[in-house]
Amino acid sequence: MRVASALILAVAIQLADGFQIINRLVAPQAPSRGLQMTEEHEEDTIATQELYPDQQRRTLIQQVAQSIVAVPLVGCSSSASAAIDVSSLPQVTHKVFMDIRISRRDGTFYVKRPENIEDPSDEPVYAHLVLGLYGNNAPNCVRQFLNYVNVPFDLDNPNPSYSTTRFSTLDTETGLLIGGISGLDVTTLAGGNVLQYKGKVIPAKLWLENTKKEEDTYKAILHDRKGLLTHRNLDLTPSFGVTTRTSSSSLDSTHTVFGCVLEDNDGFLEKVIDIPAMTSDGLVSKTSNEPVNVGGGTAVASSLFTAQRRVFRDAAKTFGDTRLDRLPDGKLLRRVEVTQVGSL
Secondary structure (H helix, E strand, C coil): CHHHHHHHHHHHHHHHHHHHHHHHHCCCCCCCCCCEECHHHHHHHHHHCCCCCHHHHHHHHHHHHHHHHCCCCCCCCCCCCCCCCCCCCCCCCEEEEEEEEECCCCCCCCCCCHHHCCCHHHCCEEEEEEEEECCCCCHHHHHHHHCCCCCCCCCCCCCCCHHHEEEEEECCCCCEEEEEECCEEEEEECCEEEEEECCEEEECCCCCCCCCCCCCCCCCCCCCCCCEEEEECCCCCCCEEEECCCCCHHHCCCEEEEEEEEECCCCHHHHHCCCCEECCCCCEECCCCCCCCHHHCCHHHHHHHHHHHHHHHHHHHHCCCCHHHHCCCCEECCCEEEEEEEEC
């Protein structure tokens, strides 16, 4: 009887603050202000009406065919605590730094006085990463990536930059940490796909590499270690991923590796895999292959927490709130965002 009462009370509390959690997880869409073409991209926009020329179309078909027929190997997960291994990888041609922060459970970063810190383990985490790019092996991906690195700050006329990147998803199947520029989306204009950012229209281009150019020497890099930078071949946005496992072979047929994490002295890759995530079934779990154990409690407590989330999800549907249905598998329940980026 006591356990049942505790369960009812826990569910009631969860329902009470549930809709606040939804608002933090899914930001409302701003109304469209119409699309305006910037002068610097006016000439390129003519090409966006026909995104796939013959050579790029052939490469696209090849990538799609590989994605369909490839049988992904079962990739085992290793903890990201091991040192990043960059041996046997291509030559690094460019270096980029990223400063990243992870929020508290309530999504805040502000500084608290020592006497006001209730839980030291729930304080913001800050990390500094040094990334190495493979300009010789994946020149197109590196060129596209660098376009969003050294972007001058302009308050009146902002341009998309990796300095506003948010890592919102840690895929539970592959262990891929996925980041994208906030506010940059794909839209349709004159029958073609373009990128829209704060009322601007920017040409959308695939990051496909020309594998025919040096057919005898080209060799794709496998997703066989943690800390690799990769981009999905059919993604028109500049989103990218970072591997957090020592084997993610299912990505080999759909993604292209273009760099790696050279330095992670603050243990960012170790900490990010411990962030709880929302799965497609409404379960809150760690994204590693370990048993679900939210908050360091017992398995019973973790199961209770998962049951509460499921009840809340069903209640939201009852009230007609379908925003949770749009959450991707592995939606992180912390704010993980880039604060600064630049070339070294």
